[in-house]
Amino acid sequence: MSNLFYDAAPNATRVAPSLPEPRQYPTEKPTDIYLFGTCVIDIMFPNAGLDAIRVIEREGIKVHYPQDQGCCGQPAYSSGYTEEAKEVARAQIKLFEHDWPVVIPSGSCAGMMRHHYKELFKDEPETLEKVNALSERIYEFGEFLLYVSKIQLKDQGPHTKIALHTSCAARREMNTHLHVRELLAQLDNVERVNHDHESECCGFGGTFSVKMTDISGAMVLDKTKALKDSGASQVVTADCGCLMNINGSFEKQNEALRGQHLATFLWLRTGGTSDE
């Protein structure tokens, strides 16, 4: 167990996370799920969302995508606009009537819906009750595949070295760095390499990247350098905010290395075809 925490590169940030809260997973594989796609995926990386749908469907699970979904509310929440965040959250809560799992291909949005909605509605007992029940059904994509759908991946690609980047919110609220590592370990030909200061933030932080441009720039430069130096030929992440930040920086630096969403990576490695 403890090795999972510390097996990062010798010079990686040696942050020791809190003990993960043990989570009870359903024993039965569900017949249906909801996909909450997140606004960044919706507009910037829709294929990641589509690939998530395809991977889950292949498990024999019916996927529902409520067309009325929007943003989870996190941008306003973390900017201090709590009332606005609350109304947006309220609009999302309504979308998941049935008792099915809600799968979110983004650790930080999953963290928002699973943990911070409770804070938003702490003074509204009726809504809070709903939110608490919903929170139990929220799964990050990788976590869902591994523990709820109990997926068995068959790698069909050539040997490759990848570096995994996990968003901070995901890492600290959802423990997704552990889930995704385990998931990737199922792929026989995929070698996961560590990068320097792996658990350190990439510098995105939503509005931070435009409000504190200089500091954010220094952080993303260090992050992309660490990723390049790791020798990986591909970066995989389950968070599209970080992906936008990291890929945008690689592109600006004219670097060939790119990050890809976990869903797309898994889909392509296991026989799926890209429609791009």
Add this chain to the structure above:
Amino acid sequence: MSNQDQHRIPVFDALSQHFKENAHQALGNQQLRHNMRSAMDSLMTKRLASMSDEYEREHLRELGNHIRARALSKLPDLLEKLEANLTKQGVQVHWAETTDQANQIILEIAQRRQAKHFIKGKSMVSEELNMNHYLQHHGIEALESDMGEYIIQLDHERPSHIIVPAIHKSAKQVGHLFENKLHTQYTDDVDTLIQTGRKILRQKFFEADIGISGVNFAVAETGSLFLVENEGNGRMSTTVPPVHIAITGIEKVVENLRDTVALVSLLTRSALGQAITTYVNLISSPRKADELDGPEEVHLVLLDNGRTQAFADAQLRQTLNCIRCGACMNHCPVYTRIGGQAYGTVYPGPIGKIISPHLMGLDKTEDLPIASTLCGACGEVCPVKIPIPELLRRLREEDVRPPEETPHTVKGQGARFSRKERLMWKVWKTLNTKPALYRNFSLLATRFRALTPNIMAWSQNHSKAKPAKHTLHELARKHLGEQ
């Protein structure tokens, strides 16, 4: 101008409060970047090595949090008890609401004793008071005796870290500093440098009229001032001069001696990865008749300076749990890159961001709550489990709340309030609560992706962000059919 005003020294006069400019400068300083990164890496490694058993660590943090929360829940009672017990034992207790009051109290003691020379152990509260400056203004020399503080003082700087004040300097830089200021021969051998400083300071301990120290924990039940340190200078400052003045924030009180066991272990391990410091001092009275050493007078100055503001709010009160270990700084990716001086506050890094608005007001610290990605590393390492990211988010709320709106929880509320920004979030809310509107908007964003505005700040570090050709809403509908 009243006599009192004449002697008023603005506490932060030496600090530039333009966080962004400071940060920009610091980022351009390669030497600083290098020094900070390697120092923080080493501190992170040491902390983890000394807390390698995660179950012990997490249970101890839990305990630390409970001890601090319990103390704060009884704060007024415990302070009274502390005062009563200390007074009974012959320690004189003084209360100061503001930094000015604290400085005056100290000055009065000095004048009564006709003191001209102070020697100081490390104390962050004395930095809060800008005490050295104040005393100097009144013809009194206050010399730092902690090696790091001494170096900083020689270079007319402010500490860059609350535990290791000169951490941003390399041995070479200190070598040159000593060569210039102390006219010693240049060396970058750390031991030699320390010996040089030590020789000078030794003499000063014997000449000093008053010794100053901070306090790590003030134990109410026994009336003891608990002080940890590594260099022995703390012990010298509190025992050699005839008068000892301890200064501390009112939040440092704990209920009983047993409480200090967990806290001190958390403190030393989180700070420098030490199981315990070289010296642990417990001070409870001036020298007694049959004792050979110790000061004739001991004073304790208890400072508020905005702490009661934090105390009054149940969520913000958690700020006062802090035991000043510095771990949040060591693990903060922002602090690591810019160093402590860029913050323009006495306390830098994550703890600085959550406590400074209480000490100085949000109007003077408006950028600090937003100078974080909310990555959570600080909250993850804090030995007393202060939810720093949550408190940062809360302060952002206070930062953008219109100044006229009640309640006024934090001084300087609304420092970053902007009608334009508020409107933008209202529009965003409308978009995201009206599904049809949202779909039209995202559709337009993808259809006219070529027209995506260029956000200057974004394109400084990234290629232009471009929406995809189709939204996921569209792709999903095509793939899954109408549902």
